[in-house]
Amino acid sequence: MRGIYWMRLKAWRLLAIGTVIAVYTLLLVVDARFIFSSPSLSLWISFGFSAFVALVFLAVGVLVWLYARDRWVASLLFGSFSVIMIPFAVRTADLFQAHLFGAISGVCSSLGLTLCALLLLRFPRNYFTRWSSARTLTLRLKQVAVWMYVIALVLLCGFALSFSLVHYLWPRGPIWLNVLDLIYAIVVLAGIVTTIVISYVCSESLRERQQIRLFVWGVALAFTPVLILSILPEALNLPGIRAGWSTLTIVCLPLSLGYSILRYQILVFDAYIRRAVAWIVGVVGLVMLGCVLIALCNKVFMGMLASFAFGLASLTAITAPVVWWLAKVVTERVFFSEVLHYRRLIAEPTLLSDEILDLDEISRLLTLAAIHTFETSHVCLFVLDESCGCYYVYPALKDDPGDEARRLLARVLIEKLRPQTCGEVDWLETQWPAVEHIASARRPSLLYELLREKIGASFGLRRYVVTTMPLGSEAMLLAPIRVQGKMIGLLVLGERDDLQQYAGPDFEAVQMLLGRFSPVLETARLYGRANQHAALLNSLYSVSTLPGSAFQSIEEIAAVYAAVASEATMSRAEMWLFDEAQGLLRLVISSGSGPHIADEAYLRPAQWYDWAPWFYAGESSQEGQSSIAYMPSCLSLVPHFPFAWLPLQRGEQRLGILVLTYWRPHCFMREEMRVLQMFASQCAASLENARITIELREACERQKELDRLKDQFIMTASHELRTPLTAIQGYIELLSEYNSTLSVEARGNFIAKAHRGCDELALLVGNIMDASRVRIDAENIKLIPVLLRESIMYVLEILEAICKREKRRISLSVSPELCVMADDMRLRQVLLNLVSNALKYSPPETDIEIAVIEDDTWVIVSVRDYGAGVPPSDQPRLFERFVRLDRDMNSPVRGAGLGLYICKQLVGAMGGQIWIESSGVGGEGSTFAFTLKRTPSNLQVSDQKRQESDLTI
Structure with a gap:
């Protein structure tokens, strides 16, 4: 279908081609009629040469008419070759009917010569538009001269056509017509x-000079054999070749001009x-050499x-190899210079050497060489x-933002x-269809060839000839760089500065350029890959130098290893x-x-x-698709991006997974996989060692804490127990020594004070015993609905005498x-x-406030006194065991520093929290508050309106 579309698009070209082919066939038929009327071998050979x-x-x-980009050039050449063809097609008929076919040959020769002259004004330099926008007087004069030359050509052509017509009508006309x-x-x-x-002389580019050189030497090849083999021997009365043969x-x-x-x-x-040109030049040279040698030997060895x-x-054995070698040299130096x-450009001395192993430097040198060439x-x-399985731009674009x-x-x-x-x-993947086609x-x-292949528009000669349409950005040339059959790079040449297209000679130049640079580029690439592998090893194993004692937790060592893996592999770890x-x-x-490997936080x-x-x-990986199971x-979900899944195991113990994910x-x-697995093993060993180290450190810390608590307990117990024991011991000694002299009231007072010391000592020992079993009691707590007011009133009745x-x-x-929701007995213990504490640590005759704040879920109970308060610096450790403020150690207030610790454990067991609020300023006191969960009462109460009551004791 695309072929039909192309044929329709070029229908007018095909019509012109068909017309010329029909004329050629008709003229050959007419020319052949004269051969059949007087058949001879020489006529058949002459007819064959002329037809060819x-x-x-x-x-x-026809070829130029179909594929030439400049349509004016194509039209002029097609017209000139079409009319030049006619004299050769009617050459045999011209021998028999000189008047008619001679006139046709003359007209066509004159017209073809004129069209060739006009063609050279358009190709390779366009003299018609070159100075169309001329601003200087010199350029305007040149433009006028060109148009005067064109007018003269047209007039002369008209005269020549008139002469041919007169010659046909007046065969025996004056000789001056032939002279004209x-x-x-x-x-x-x-x-x-x-x-x-x-x-x-005025050509501005190598391509223009090369095109002119090809045409000139084509003309030389076309007419030199006739001159040397036919005209010159005839003038010197030497044996030569008939002109009909040499004009082949x-x-x-046409071949040189069309090419x-x-x-x-x-x-x-x-x-x-x-x-082929080298062969043609060589064959022509050998034929000319043979003719010269035959003539020379005929003169020297006449009759022998x-x-x-x-x-x-x-002579032939000596000179023929030299002529054949000269033909190749001449072909390369004259025709294809x-x-x-x-x-010469590619072989110029540069900084390129085998010692250059930096990939960026080699890439920069190759780019500069391509620009220069x-x-x-x-x-x-x-x-x-x-x-990565991709082709990246080198040198990296980020390193040269100005390019x-x-x-x-x-x-x-x-x-x-x-x-x-x-x-x-910003890369080219090796598995893209276009990249595979280039490889x-x-x-x-x-x-544009690759794009044309993608849409299936290549057929016939069009696959070998650049399109006649403007290409724009599609004019770039893509040259694969290969080493041992593998494509290791792609050189991209953009549009030329002279706006010409890349074609056959450029392909060979690219191959020569890449042939010189590709080995060094491959060496630099392999060297860079080895350096990258070494850098990966150094980065991954740098973390092994860190001592295990530097980590405080498993999460910390995991963060360090993840950061090292991420930086070394340029991925997410x-x-x-x-x-x-x-x-x-x-x-x-x-x-x-x-x-991220997964959206979930748990797997x-x-x-x-x-x-x-x-x-x-x-x-895109076929190997990955085959092992998807x-x-x-x-x-x-199956990720669409590359990733590495590295288990962290020590023997049979499973510690975790290290995952590396890549955007690109x-x-x-194989080397990278082995290194990553070794790194995962090292990470697992470090995690296990860190776990053991952290457990030992925690055990040591716990032991130190126990030793500290023991020392603090001994100090507190010895200090707090000594006071009541001293009082008891003193009153007992007084009773023992002065019992007979004491009055009944004094003896009773001593006994009461000794009894009070015993009670205080029992209270201290009781608190110590409560602290030792508070955790067991907290585990056995049974939460039931409890009326908060009844528990508070119970405690206040106990403390009524003191108040x-x-x-x-x-x-x-x-x-x-x-x-x-609480345990009634433990709630009362907390409140007590x-x-x-509020009574002990606040002066007499100061108030104590018990407040309750409630919402739909929680109840906050607070006890406030107006004592000296607690400094903010001492508040964080107030709820620990055996903690008493330094100012209270020598005060009359006795205590083991366990009451608040017991309260914290019991409140926590009941699902609440306890805290202190104090500014530490004397007279403002402290507020101890705790929370409990609220629940509807299951007791029978009256329907009267809720009211708040104030209790004063």
């Missing part, structure tokens, strides 16, 4: 030669064409057949990174080649620790940039392969129906300790 030459002119004209015809030919040929010389080389004229026009649109065949044969054979130019400022180099041309070229190429399913990326291609490819009791993996740390490994190393290269089962494509090399003695007033604000 006419066919060559026709074929070259000859003068026209000489003038036009002189104009052609002048145009060629001016174009060559005239086919070099010079299409050379920079031909994608391939340039090397083959140069080889043996000597003639020996001399001819000897730009190849030598490229070789191909005269383009848009060059970028992609180099294969096997760890906007290279950045733009790389971005355009990536946008053109990436599949539609791929998002925004398998035998030659460099133009970008997640550390999942295993809770053996619950059978779960818990995410404890995530470091670096990359996707449940259930299969044996959850604890096996696993490396996944992403969705062994993906860790605890992952709910990543291929895990009356010290003239205390305790205010209470609580609802009679307020019910909390708090109110007793």
